[in-house]
Amino acid sequence: MTAAFIYAAVLLAIPVAAFLLALRRDRSKLVAARLAAQAAFLVLFVFLLTQAVIPLEGYLAAKGLFPVDFFLRLSPLLALSAMIAGGVLISSFILAGVVLASAFVAGRFFCGWVCPLGTTFDVFDRLFLSKLDRPRTRDGHLRSFKFLLLAGVLVGAVFGVQLAGWVDPISIATRSYAVALAPAADRSARAALEAPLESRSFRENAPGSARALARTNSTLKSLHVLAGDERAYLQLEILAGVLVLLLLLQIYQKRFWCRKLCPLGAMLGLAGKWRPVGVFLDSEKCIDCGRCREVCPAGAIQGKTLSPEECTFCGLCVAPCPVDAIHVGLGGAAKTEPAPEVLPGRRGVILAALSGAAAAPALLLGRRVEAGEQTVVRPPGAGEDERFLDLCIRCGECMKACPENALHPSGLEAGLAGLWAPKIVPRLGHCDYYCLPDDSPVGNFCSTVCPTGAIARLTPEEKHSTKLGTAYFRTDRCIPYVERTECGVCTEHCPVKAIKNEFVEVRVPGGEETKVIQRPWVDQELCVGCGQCENVCPLSGPKGIRVEGLRRPASA
Numbered sequence: 001m002t003a004a005f006i007y008a009a010v011l012l013a014i015p016v017a018a019f020l021l022a023l024r025r026d027r028s029k030l031v032a033a034r035l036a037a038q039a040a041f042l043v044l045f046v047f048l049l050t051q052a053v054i055p056l057e058g059y060l061a062a063k064g065l066f067p068v069d070f071f072l073r074l075s076p077l078l079a080l081s082a083m084i085a086g087g088v089l090i091s092s093f094i095l096a097g098v099v100l101a102s103a104f105v106a107g108r109f110f111c112g113w114v115c116p117l118g119t120t121f122d123v124f125d126r127l128f129l130s131k132l133d134r135p136r137t138r139d140g141h142l143r144s145f146k147f148l149l150l151a152g153v154l155v156g157a158v159f160g161v162q163l164a165g166w167v168d169p170i171s172i173a174t175r176s177y178a179v180a181l182a183p184a185a186d187r188s189a190r191a192a193l194e195a196p197l198e199s200r201s202f203r204e205n206a207p208g209s210a211r212a213l214a215r216t217n218s219t220l221k222s223l224h225v226l227a228g229d230e231r232a233y234l235q236l237e238i239l240a241g242v243l244v245l246l247l248l249l250q251i252y253q254k255r256f257w258c259r260k261l262c263p264l265g266a267m268l269g270l271a272g273k274w275r276p277v278g279v280f281l282d283s284e285k286c287i288d289c290g291r292c293r294e295v296c297p298a299g300a301i302q303g304k305t306l307s308p309e310e311c312t313f314c315g316l317c318v319a320p321c322p323v324d325a326i327h328v329g330l331g332g333a334a335k336t337e338p339a340p341e342v343l344p345g346r347r348g349v350i351l352a353a354l355s356g357a358a359a360a361p362a363l364l365l366g367r368r369v370e371a372g373e374q375t376v377v378r379p380p381g382a383g384e385d386e387r388f389l390d391l392c393i394r395c396g397e398c399m400k401a402c403p404e405n406a407l408h409p410s411g412l413e414a415g416l417a418g419l420w421a422p423k424i425v426p427r428l429g430h431c432d433y434y435c436l437p438d439d440s441p442v443g444n445f446c447s448t449v450c451p452t453g454a455i456a457r458l459t460p461e462e463k464h465s466t467k468l469g470t471a472y473f474r475t476d477r478c479i480p481y482v483e484r485t486e487c488g489v490c491t492e493h494c495p496v497k498a499i500k501n502e503f504v505e506v507r508v509p510g511g512e513e514t515k516v517i518q519r520p521w522v523d524q525e526l527c528v529g530c531g532q533c534e535n536v537c538p539l540s541g542p543k544g545i546r547v548e549g550l551r552r553p554a555s556a
Contacts, residue, residue, distance in 0.1 A: 011047065015040035030315035030328055034112060038119040045071055045116040049178055050224045052401040052449050054436070069397055069451040071116060071170050076100040077153065077264040078171060078393050081164035082452045084157035085390040092451055100271060107272025108298075111258060111265050112312030116177075117169040117246075121255050122297070124247045134253050142260045143299075143310070147270070150263035161417060165394035169257070169264050172242070175396035175420070179409065180240035182400065183231045190226065193217040233399060234408040234425060254297045259310070269309035276330055278313055281306040285325035292317035292326060376413045377424040377469040377529060377549045380431060380444040381456040385414060391454035394420040398446040398455060405429035406531065407446065422446075424468065426531025426547045431468060433495035433530050436460060464496075469529030469547045471498070471522045478544030480519040484509055490533035490545055491520055498526035499533060520545075 018039040022032035044066065052068045069092075072078060079093035099110055111118050149167060156163040165171050193213050196202045203210045220226040233239075249256035258265050272278070281292075283304040293301050296317050300310035306326075318326050379398060382388040399407040399422055406429035407422040414421070424431055435445050442448055443463030447455040458466060479487040484506040491499045501518040508515055522545075529547050537543040 011040070011043055014043050028315060028319050030318065034314055037113045038122065041114050042116050042119045042123075045173070046177065049174070049182060049400060052178075052397060053224045053227075054401075054403045054445050068401075068449050069395075070095075072174060072393070072395055072397065072451040074099050074110070074114070075168055075170045075264055077150070077164050077168050077267055078451070081153055081157040081162060081168075082391050082393060082454075084154070085160055085162045086387065086452070086454075088391075088453070090452055092453075100268070103268040103271035103275075105272075105275060106277045106313055107275040107308055107311055108265055108268045109272075109278075109313045110268055111262075111298075112314040115169055115173075115264075117173040118255065118258055118312075120173065121247065121250060121257065125250050125254055125297075129250055129254075132251065134251070145260055146262050146266040149261065150266040150270075153263050160390055162390050162392060162394075164263070165392065166420070167261075167263055168393065169262055171393050171395045172246075175239060175394060175409075176243040178396040178400035179233045180236055180243060182227075183233065183236065184240070186227050186231065189220070190230075193220075193226075229405070231405050232428070233405075234428075235411065235420070239396075239409065239420075253299070258297075258312070259299055266309075273308050275308055278308065279306065279311050279315065279317065279326060279328050282325045282327070285323050287323055287325075289322065291320040291322070295320055376410055376418070377426070377531065377547055379407055379422055379424060379446045379455050380463050380466045380468060381447045381458050382454065383456060385418070388454050389414070389417050389421055391452045392421045393452055393454070395451070396420075396422075397449045397451070398422050401446055401449045402429065402431075403435065403445065404432050404535075406431050424531055424547075426534035427543060428535075430532040430535040431530045433464065433528070433532070434460075435463065464528070467528050467550065469531075469549045470524050471527050471529065471531075471533050471545055471547045473520065473522065473545050474542065477539060477542055478520070479539070480517060481544075484515075484517065486517050487538070487544075488518065488520070489536050489538055493532050493536045495530065495532060496526050496528055498523045498528070 015036040019032045019036035022035045023029070027035070048066060048068045048070055067073070073092055073095045076096045076099055079090065079096035083090055083093070102109060153163045153167065194217060197210060197213055197217070217226070246257050253259060281301065281304065286304040288304055293299075297314060298310050298312045300307045300312070301317060313328075315328055318328055378385065378388060379402075394409070396409070399409070406424045406426070408425045408428065409420040410418045410423045412419060413423070436443055438460045440460060443458045443460035444455065447457040473481070475481040479485060488501070491501060499520050500523055501520055503516050504519045505514050505516050506519075507513070529550075531547045533545050534543045534547050537545055
């Protein structure tokens, strides 16, 4: 109850504080409400990421009110692309339908009030860039690019290629926070809390502070705010660099991504072109003073016009207007001039569609589908790589959830189409054979946080029998083969006893004498490719045993 109370207090206190602070700074009630909503949703987003752990103990997540993949379920772009590319109906995306329906009523309301990536941009802008004098031009040609990107993503999905996972803002935010920001924040917090406790002088000279730090450290770990173990992911620097680049693009313009690149924003903007609720500008009252343009983060206002495809319903433009030409609510009979065209022309849409169609064979070209060729080791429940990559949205949620830090973003091992999809890297972590208890309805925890079903749910029995890959000894590295002395670490840790020992007579190094030792070998029929053997191998650098992905039979 204490932990639940702490979480509830934090989840409520931050948005309330944001609302009161906004009112104190003479913000309108609408703006204050939006800031409170942004704070609440960002805190909830971070909170749910911390709850993607075993056991699934999130006080909201466990009860089904907010599943840990809640925000990913809100994206209509992810929903449409996954269902089209995978050729399946995904029931967990029903909330995405609600978000899309809301856009027909209130336009890009989601972008201004809910989206965690948009809120991240606003926080960064407020902290570091608020003093910059940036251009306020509309850059009409650049603005149309997000609509072209949307067309390319959806057409690519028709041809069976999942592109949305790379460019959807919810996927970008989840991947960036889970794989890049969370490990960095965790290491920083550990350094601040645990490093002082390692100092004997600190413990003796400041016992009260030491006890407080120890209690704080213990509480944060029990609440899963701090990870139980140190996490590190492959390509962490690249994924962090993508987020940093998007943040720094704001040096040129506020919410550069939202204005010019976001395909989800383009989809919601199209749906809200004739919205009945939102921010409206009366062109007869407007004196074109430009005050509204100065504060509009989306650049939706130009001259005496307001573009419904661009407006994020933030409300910042209402208060500065000296003649009350801008109002929020139902669209009335106020005179409005035609909004400037931000949608691309027919030629541009056709070109974008052709680009999406052309991307399909280009991306699929790198897939390892030839008989006998190896693939990467995928998580249990991934199944055939082609289906898996069609459904996977590269969100990184499963990587955060994996209890053994075994899942990492792929590089180009399976071609460009497989970029950033999860793979098992045994030298960094193994797939826990007993991930969840045998009496659990699900045996692979990673599947419980996958919003698209790319990782199918398996019973514990099914997980135990699912073959992920096969282990092979490297006779040029393995200690019994190279040093002619017994080791046995991998044999002891194999959960399915697929590593056997045979007695062999070997020559004693540096002499003519011989001795009998036990040398390991892999029973490939029993091996499930969990990677624990490679993970525990005591050798530094390349291990003496490696796990390779499944090989297709020659008749495939």
